[in-house]
Amino acid sequence: MNAVIIKELTKKYGNIVAVNNLNLTIEQGELFALLGVNGAGKTTTIKMLSCLIKPTSGDAFLLGESIISNPHSINEKTNISPQETAVAANLSVLENLELIAGIYGQNSKTANKNAHEIAQKFGLKNELNKKAKNLSGGMQRRLSIAMALISEPQILFLDEPTLGLDVLARRELWASIKSLKGKVTIILTTHYMDEVENLSDRVGIMANGQLTTVGTVTELTMQTNTAKLEDAFIVLSGGVL
Numbered sequence: 001m002n003a004v005i006i007k008e009l010t011k012k013y014g015n016i017v018a019v020n021n022l023n024l025t026i027e028q029g030e031l032f033a034l035l036g037v038n039g040a041g042k043t044t045t046i047k048m049l050s051c052l053i054k055p056t057s058g059d060a061f062l063l064g065e066s067i068i069s070n071p072h073s074i075n076e077k078t079n080i081s082p083q084e085t086a087v088a089a090n091l092s093v094l095e096n097l098e099l100i101a102g103i104y105g106q107n108s109k110t111a112n113k114n115a116h117e118i119a120q121k122f123g124l125k126n127e128l129n130k131k132a133k134n135l136s137g138g139m140q141r142r143l144s145i146a147m148a149l150i151s152e153p154q155i156l157f158l159d160e161p162t163l164g165l166d167v168l169a170r171r172e173l174w175a176s177i178k179s180l181k182g183k184v185t186i187i188l189t190t191h192y193m194d195e196v197e198n199l200s201d202r203v204g205i206m207a208n209g210q211l212t213t214v215g216t217v218t219e220l221t222m223q224t225n226t227a228k229l230e231d232a233f234i235v236l237s238g239g240v241l
């Protein structure tokens, strides 16, 4: 079954066409990685799909609901961990998690139970009483994703989830993301090719607001006659090897 159907989605900022006539279908439980050089249109796409900004034209259907006519319904079933880590600095880890659970309508008992469960899953169990501002950057990214997940979304958007993390923190976060595969539909943007190779079921490459290529890592390397995704990406983004 399809979780996401994108139809001719376009976003213009004045003369700039940030996203240009995007068409794409993503299956339920799939982890889809969106790649592209800086300014290609990835974040704008994710922001439209998560109903943070309105498209100029076109539409997208998430779990059958339109981002134009039913954004509230989509907000109940999806969540985003944005590029800027979105945690309340002066609240503890537990309070941050319970806050989001409360916003999504969970009573305090359920919110507390879910907060403890998700903290366990994301290696945050020993940090529950720490203020978010005193966590390391890696722990803050983890908390940000845990906060997106506590609402039990069916679709999760991860915008550069491991940006600025050290190798160990990145690997730990990959393991947490991998444990969601097949259960939650995930759309992820990243500049790290090893992340895509490790996590994604399919990859889409954007250039100048357009989705130029969609396929598995193997399909992309075969298509470009290259040995690894990084080389395939350079070829497909119009660069020189």
Ligand SMILES: Nc1ncnc2c1ncn2[C@@H]1O[C@H](COP(=O)(O)OP(=O)(O)OP(=O)(O)O)[C@@H](O)[C@H]1O
Residues within 6 Å of the ligand: 013, 016, 017, 018, 019, 036, 037, 038, 039, 040, 041, 042, 043, 044, 045
């Ligand atoms: N609020 C805005 N106002 C004007 N132009 C914008 C706005 N947001 C994005 N853009 C422009 O839209 C284009 C696409 O930007 P977007 O942030 O979606 O790219 P991206 O692929 O996510 O880049 P990065 O990898 O650097 O995060 C860029 O030319 C950018 O300058």
